[in-house]
Amino acid sequence: MRDGTERRARSRVADRAWRGRGVEGTTRAPGWRPLPLLVPALLWLTVFTVGPAVVSAIAAGTDKTLISPDFHWVGLDNADTAVHDPSLSHAVRNTLLYCVITVIPAVVIGLGLALAASRLSRGRTAIAFALFLPASANLVAMSVVFAYMFNDQPGSLANTVIGWFGAAPKDWLGDTSTALPVVALVGLWRLTSFIFVVYLAGLTSIPTSVYEAAAVDGVRGWARVRRITLPLLTPSTVFVVVFSTILTLQTFETVSVLTQGGPLDSSTTLVYYMYQVGFTGSFRIGYASMLALLMFVVIALLGMGGALLGRRARRRLSPDETVSDVDPMRLERAVTA
């Protein structure tokens, strides 16, 4: 299993077989045979994912509320409402700000930590475990803890720390200028850990022979990071940026526990606004569905763009080119976990 060469050879055979180019021994199945294997999974995905998405898209064209059973077809009225909804544009602005101040630092820090950890000869497992922890944490639990750390009282951890520098206590979650940044800090804390995991996996899959070749050519230090490691990590980077952006666009739990969107909607994110529209006040589920549909379009575009970029990045690293030792299968797997 650990023999890289053998594994690469095998995966290439598997790849050819998978593409149906007739490697001897490919299991050929008559038409009905895959059905029992596929039906449970596909049935479930249809009933609980594809179907609901379609229903939601239809509901987006109605004025349905959760209070009244009556509803009417209103066509694109909800889209029109969305365009002119100041609360929505406010929530979108908050969400974009949240994305920028979370994703960019998380990628930089996560990459730095992974590069540092991957070169350790001792203590790597323990350090990796500690850095993995935030990614596995329960967001509600951590939101409760962060709410305590960022309490408005003089004795809270955050206020004690800024007190060392002579600053007056802040009402972190009750102030329009700090509420969103504190929520984003929870996101950053967690996202960095996740990005670290992906990059560490990506680094693990770079064969040492690449570095040995680089050492022969006298490439080391930052030059090695810049000219060899980073290019080889491109698939991981594409995945990390796209996936993190999609994740942060969907921020909900932290807002729900920490601020409920307040104060004065200063920390309302897109999904939290959607929740407010559909499940509080007048329960306008039709309009909420339109918001969901718009979000789906954005996420789908991001996802497909990411998949395309990722494939191009992997193709550039294909075995026939300069970097001959990288197994695209492995990178793909590192990137998709």
Added chain:
Amino acid sequence: MSARSLGRAPGVGGRWLLLAVGVVVALLPFLWMLRTALGPAQSILGLSANPLPSSVSFHAFSVVNSAGGFTRAMITGIVVSLVIVALQLLTSIPAAYAFSWLTFRGRDALFGVVLATLLIPPQVVAVPNYVTVSALGFANTRVGLALPFAASAVAIFLLRQYMRTIPPAVLEAARLDGLGTWRTIRKVVVPLTMPAIATVATFSFLMSFNEYLWPLLEARSPDIATPPLALARLNNASGGVPDFAVLSAAALIISLPTLIVFALAQRRLVAGISGSGVDA
């Protein structure tokens, strides 16, 4: 171009400093949670940022324990998550096998559709799913908590990626030995796919146990609350005067199962993600 002129990577000292800061920041909320949970009652008026509590007590844990339903929420959360893991493996392993090793018409298109479902945000499907689950009579039940998650596109995708690396000769041998599809899956494919199965099971458990939105909609009665929901309710119920020791104790309790699973699976996870053993 001279490589030297580009400078050198930070030395061992710099790397350790970066990692040390990273580890401290990563662990701080956990340690703060532990320290507060083990300390005396902490109301807003008497907040203290001492790294060590003034006295050690298990008062907070006994409050959480008597706060009705927290133990039950933990059992509900663990059982529901385990059921989801089992169902996802049962549906995903055969599907992943079909997508990786059987040839049939429309396979790649169908797999494309499965992948496309990954782009559907969970918030979009939550409401229609609530309607479906209600119509099936499972609203506000534990069955309803697990029902929508019995299949997983992520699981199918990850397992298929791994299964594709099984040598065709192995499957051919299984066929020559007269093994049918199901026995091939059970005796050959599953053992060879174990690292990926472990990864999928771990992620699936973590995701299910930490799920918040769906239980928030589905589990209306406190009887069947999942741990994150029970904690959120405890948090809201405390209003303006929370006892942070109690909240931290509750947060600690609901973090434990995922931390334990994570600790147990850590090595395997890295192996499953990178497709290789943990390099020495």
